Amino acid sequence: MYLSSLELWRTYWECVSRPYTVNAFSVFLHKHCPVVAERFSPTPWCWGGRLQTLVCALLKTRPPVTYRNELLRTVDGGQISLDWVDNESSVTHPDSSTRPTVLILPGLTGNSQQSYVLHAVRQATRHGYRCVVFNNRGVGGEELLTPVTYCAANTSDLEWVMRHVKGLYPHAPVLGAGVSLGGMILLNYLARKRTESGMVAGITISVAWDAQKSSESMEEPLNRLLFNKHLTRGLCRTVTRHRKILEKVVDIDYVLKARTIREFDERFTSLLFGYKSCIDYYRDASPGSKLPHTAVPILCLNASDDPFSPQHAFPVSIVQSLPHVALLLTAHGGHIAFLQGLFPRGESYIERLFGQFVRAVFEHQRDIKKACGIE
16 A cells, blocks of 8 residues: 555645555455545644644643553663553453563664553454564663664564564564664564564554665754753663663764764764674665565554654655555654644554554454565
8 A cells, every 4th residue: 555656746735645556455444544534634733744743742641551560671781661451350351371462662763651542552452462562672660671772674572572572462463563773673573573473463653764864864963952962961861770781892082072863973873783884784774675584564654744754765666665664654644643733743644544454453363464575
């Protein structure tokens, strides 16, 4: 499912998100996720990707969620913070052993307390499902026990978490939901594990399909001022918090002088994960070209005016040949925003799409496999 360049031009005015090609997967989505075919009208006074992104970060509500935290030890001596919502009062899925599970992967500096995560948890638990948020190392409130953090290309921690989740609930289906960098990790994981991912489906929101092009977009003057500096400061704060353990492997003072995400990745991420250069890291992290290797149904939502993920990097031609991947594009929406209504503080397009897709996957597993040509 994708939009041609002509339809992208039309949606600049109409703000309609709809499939350009019709295949069995798109038919399934239209039936069980009607939001994909509806008219997307952004908040009238919040027009444009940058403004949508900023307003969402400032005004979006944070639904109350009570987590059960688990610290999962890793094979290298580190630990990962998992935040669970077990939903033991589920009426539709009272049996804990088979209760469907949504595994959520937050963005670059995000964790289980981000508003988009809290809204996703509320959507999933409302339908009776269990949720677990995979906080990347060092951002979930836990201490770093080893000088290892995370990057978009490394899926070893996600593999370990999935092994743990499936070990606890081997008969419960798992859906992966990744936002921004979390979506990159999820797609790289699905491409790497293929039919052995342990997941029945995936959904991504505002993924950066090409890390190099995303970096270039973020370094445009206005984007650098509004977003890049803020995110870089967040990354540096995490390094400062774990300085004692990380100074064993990198020059912390040099890292903290980074003023852009690219500089941070050059001085920290690339070195920490053994890349010769930041370019090599970005090439390995970009999930677009890896989509043909995935083997489960995947729905990907992106906005054409996302300052983090430029439109020219969308893998339209690749998705066109894949029966199990749907790329849903809107002309507006920004980065993890998609705000609607005059007072866009509560549920909007993302939440409705997420809730409908998760329910469609778990309640119609046989139909979605058939639609995607998966045995």
